[in-house]
Amino acid sequence: MYYLLPFRFQQFEDKELLVNEVGDYLFCPQGTVSRIVHREIDSSEEIYQDLTANFFISSSPIPPLMDVLAARLRTKKAFLDDFTSLHIFVLTLRCNQNCSYCQATSQDEQVSGKDMDLNDLLKAVELMFRSPSKHLTMEFQGGEPTVAPHLVRAAVEKAEAMKAISDKEITYILCTNCVNLTEEMLSLCEQHKILISTSLDGPAFLHNLNRGKPDSYEKVTAGIATARERLGASAVSALMTTSERALSYPKEIVDAYREKGFRSIFIRALNPYGLATENHDWESYTQRFILFYKQILEYIIEINKSGEFFVEEFATIILQKILTPFPIGFVDLQSPAGIVNNVVVYNYDGGVYASDESRMLAEACDYTFRLGDITDPYESLFYGEKAQSFAKSWATEAIAGCSDCALQAYCGADPVRNYSTQGNAYGHRPTSLLCKKNKAIIEYILSLLKNRKEEVLPIFTSWIRGRNA
Amino acid sequence: MVSVIVDKTVYADAVISKAVYWESGDFVVCRETEGSIERVSFTLKQGHTADETSVAERFFTRLNDFKLQQIVNDETKDIRTILYVKAFAHNDDFEETAD
């Protein structure tokens, strides 16, 4: 006689995939779940041992190792302990580029009234320090933050002053297109160890096409080189966004990154916000993106097999969730969702928003995910009614379509995306393109582990370790 | 339109609802109770290109899977509650930061 423990399952190629409450997985012969549920598994079978060892079934009604399972669950969700640790400061909406897919609805550099008020900025830094997290990440975004250097300086100086009398540590990140890295900006970065995060979409023709300016690639790569020289190579990282055109150039994009000396890439799909909404058929984009992702992953695997260490970051996050017991708090792929729990945005308009996408909605005058004003008290912003209302739809454990999904432990909830694409924060999974995309990618990675384990395991684990053998 | 008969003494309402949920992207689904059975009808939505001929097979596969999952959920409801309480109830930190 045995007792069931919480788990989920799905058909997976020729097998059944079982995943328990803490993300441990088993591939079993088809029909296993039915046998388990109908008490047909005998204790003499090898699979009985697999199931008891891995917390799918127990020999007693209350498993003796309940405390172990609880400790595992607590560990898995420990990213929540730090609460909001990523604080995004949208200093200005002004920009010196004109990217066709801009998600931030950037304005012309000369426009007025789109900078953050200085008093709001200082107040926002004070709000940041109210976070229980011992380690804060302060990320400057825009528009293009370097067109408002006085604000970057004021923010960092205020943060440094507050840090000196606190027990917190801060990582500064400047999200910039690198097109105009002045001496002033570089020395500020050098002085306070500000990391640079820039956008590199791929080879020159692609990057320039996306950015709407013919010399953008030249400027960005020159900027990257300058920043690396000045601040060290490890201080500069790059992100790409997969525009529709990019979908036809998986290898070229990876090669462009390798050529520029990057050891990793984060393959991100386009978000349906800002100027990006103006185009397309998102259904078709999603299908093509999934194919594109698989092609890129295969190419990167080949590169690693030839002895070159090169990481795909999105896959690495998923792999950590599959192969390790550790807490992985990645804002776009966690449950409870990243909004408020992980990230918060202090916007140039004086508002506090639940996430980056939340402030993008505000540009279309939708303030659904605006938590309040920067001048509001911390408690009402982070624990107030607005924040609490999001909780109804921010856990995959508790929403339709996700609550019984086998991939729940590896995926995440995104109420803001649901709202902006489907009309409500709760969302509808069967028509959710985010669900389709995440599911396809997670299943692909699991499939590689299932069918090509010997080939991919050394590569995948090297990404988790962050280094080659 | 494709129509199937579901025996309600075999499949609980929650199970039928879940299987219906996953077809509701491409299909308009209509449910009619007739005593102990339910007639579930699928009509392809305008402009959608899903395969109508395979919806019955897909639906019944889902019904069976959700039925199994429901048994797991029902039997593990209490254990799961205990597990979450044990995992998270010790967070005394809240007492400290509240003012």
Add this chain to the structure above:
Amino acid sequence: MRDIIDIQSNDNALFVTGQCNNRCLMCCQPPVTCDDIDYFYAKNLQLVETAPKELPEIGITGGEPTLLGERLFQLIRHIRQCLPDTFIQVLSNGRRFADGTYALKFSQVSENHAIVGIPLHADSPLLHDRIAGVNGAYDETMLGLYNLAANDVDIELRIVINRQNYQRLPQIAYFISKNLAFVSCVAFIAMEDTGFTLKNKEEVWVEPLEYMAQLQEAVNYLSLLDFDVALFNLPLCLLPYTLHSFAKKSISDWKTRYEKQCDWCIKKSECCGLFATSQSVFDGLNPFIS
């Protein structure tokens, strides 16, 4: 066991009792029933007092040391006082540490100067208990491991490879990677052909060459996930080249012996050799000749 401390030796252990609350099928130190705790306790206090201060490591072994109850703490306190720079290695089945208070006290007296070597026979409770010879041993050992980890005590997880568990070595590796990620080290250990191994030969004996594939898979998996992995008691000539770096000179020097053919082997000095106490010799020994 020996009852002297020899600073030149690679193995100085205090034998604290022959009693044990497990009955492992392959136990190389079969448990006794008489209460010998007082006898050894007095002897060991003396040994600790007269041991050289520069002694790098001292072991506490048995039987099952936690059967000493509070006196284990007194012994450790005594070692901490007399030999403050000596690192303590306790071998235990871990079951007593299922009592959280006991684990806490242990961490307090050992003051970060101890590591506990705890055997896990299998990932599956049924199999572990069958090998340990006691129902419920698995549950207590697992809870013990967690309690020690919660109190920041270093743990060396030991898997003694035998006929009952060798086919599950890869599954055991997966289990460790998910549930016991906090251990400092995972040691896969070949059996000593003595004690209960002789009595249970058919049930437990398996040649290293028989389990090499599973062992390789398990070691590979754990080391890829950044675990510290060690192989104990396996001669280098029985290991594929990729596993050589994990092999340790694990056999107490006063118990080590080599075969005649080992005289020709160029790796003899790095190899752990064989147990002088083992009745049989492993199949397939084959010296490395340049």
